[in-house]
Amino acid sequence: MVQAQEVSNVIQMRRSPASTDEIAQLNFQLPNPEDEKLPEIEFQNQVEQAWLVCDRVNLQTDIWRGRILRAVRDREKWYGDGRGTGFLNWLKDREISKSQAYSLIELANSADTLLEGGYLEPEDVNQFSKRAFVETAKSDPEVQQLVSDAARKGDRITRREVRQLSDEWTAMTTDLLPVAIKEKAADHTIPTRYLVPLVKEMKKLPEVHQNPIREAIAESPNVDTLKQATAEARYLAKYLEAAGNVQALDNPSLNLELALEEALRIGCLSSTADLVNQAAQLEQTAVKLYLTWKRINALSDRLYVDSGASTPHLRTLLSCLETLTSEVIETPLTGGGDRTIRLQVLSDLDDQKIEA
Template sequence: MNAASHPAADQITAALDPSTDLSFQLPSPEDENLSEYEFQQQIETAWQVCDRFDLQTDIWRGRILRTVRDREKRGGDGRGTGFLNWLKDREITKSQAYSLIELADSADTLLQEGMLEPQSVNNFSKRAFVETAQSAPEVQQLVSDAAQRGEHITRREVRQISDEWTAMSSDLLPTELKEKAANNTIPTRYLAPLVKEMQKLPPPHQETLKTEITLNPDIDTLKQVTAEARYLAKYLEAAVQVQALNSDDLDLEQALEEALRIGCLNATADLVKQASQLEQAAAKLYSSWTQMNKLAERVYVDSGASTPHLRQLLNHLEPLTSQTLEVQLGDADSPLSHMVRLQLLSADGGGESSEP
């Protein structure tokens, strides 16, 4: 696939031709006869033109990169070496290249499927277009319709439309709440975060929260339930990762219910999250400590009387390789500084040798 294969290519070139747009004059920052409002209007207009120019440039860069990549696929070594060398010569990273190709693909899709007229692309800021391309097809259609009505589309508008669609199309929200959103009694910006958090939860928890907001469909309840859903998701995600909680005599759901009942869900979720992080840190610490001992042994064997400074380095590292690991927290001269000692044992319960 390349730029020439797209029937919209000539149209978009004409619609986005920046040759006249970029001939604007910026206002003088010293012009006292120019009101602040007029100054900001002129600056905003110039900024929007640059956004459109950036968008056009990046779409075409993406098409160029896609063409080079596809040519390499047809006649290259099969590993993409030629394409990577081409990127290297132009100081473009692989991630940047594929981001631009994705933008070009999205632009061509929106144009070819008739969602967007070429001239309507001028109504987008660059970031808004990228956000639109990454949105659900229904959101793309709604945003495209707004652009084709002549509305200027920024990322804020895209997110607002996305939030409205998320809220109004979700089965997780009760009808009463959707009706309030439809008549603007409750702003949709409160609904989208709730839906996103509830989607992470298993059905029983979704139903519990849905019942709660059905009984009290107001903003305060929405805020509370959104926070509740966030902590529930955090608890459930972290709990399954903590090996210390992997026990038949522990009922995680009952523990969760009790935390909800006494109002300490936030602290409980954070506690479980910290436990998960601590276990991971302990595993990483033990792995690093074991590796340090192996490396220290190798250096000790390779060194000798002719390398006194190397032996001195090993001596200074001994607090980190011994069975009782010692770490100074903070500057040694600070009154808040203190020593932490951790005893490390090998997997079989015996101690690792602190001496090489």
């Protein structure tokens, strides 16, 4: 069983890092995983308590490690050789990678930002996971205040909670949603989890496409409308992004906006967006295929020149690859039985293009 006094000792840690005595007290009597008489819920509770205590000690320790590393790095900046050699050697002596060091420094910077800004008291640090600390420091001041309020109440703060609070703040303060929806979210008639994905998708759209969606949810402010609007905004964004990347659609006779309006009118926006997206992927794949084919041919030619009668196995390898290096590329269709894909590369003077 996790000792109550051990938990209390760690929770009461303040500005100083965990002392040797405090760390030594982390001698848990963990539950026996083979004890069939121990209820599962009790087993999970005991393990979770032990884990949280370790998290708190690790967070405090890593914050101070980050401060130490920052001091060593800054000292090197002022009095080193200008290349950071002393700092790197210091890390090497302690078997710390550069990425680990800067991750700890970032954690220390995050802690100092939140503490010096008055958002947190030193004891509130114990409520955070390490990644939550960094995420909170990067958030808007309003979000930092919301997170710190939750920490003061004793809530366990992970990166998921920080992101959730940040998303909810964005949803409630954005101009993309009508007042009617915000009011329903404020009185909990509509959960904010339905607003966040809609706002994220609407941000990707130009204003001309945002307005109809905003009007639709203002006219019928309910969960079903929000779900439908989110799906429509997602497909709109998908269509608009993909259409700009498809060279085949660069045609003066095509009006992409009118095509979009027609797709909306007959209720096939999803299929249209998927079609355009797949077309963009196909063009990109064709270009990649051509460049890869050219590279294989160049490598095959070089190997053919470098090899000869003394390398019969290399010559056999080149012979086997002729189905991929010739102007007709052949390869079996995976999972297609005896079916074979054939792609022909046609030459037109100095230009070449792929045709299937």
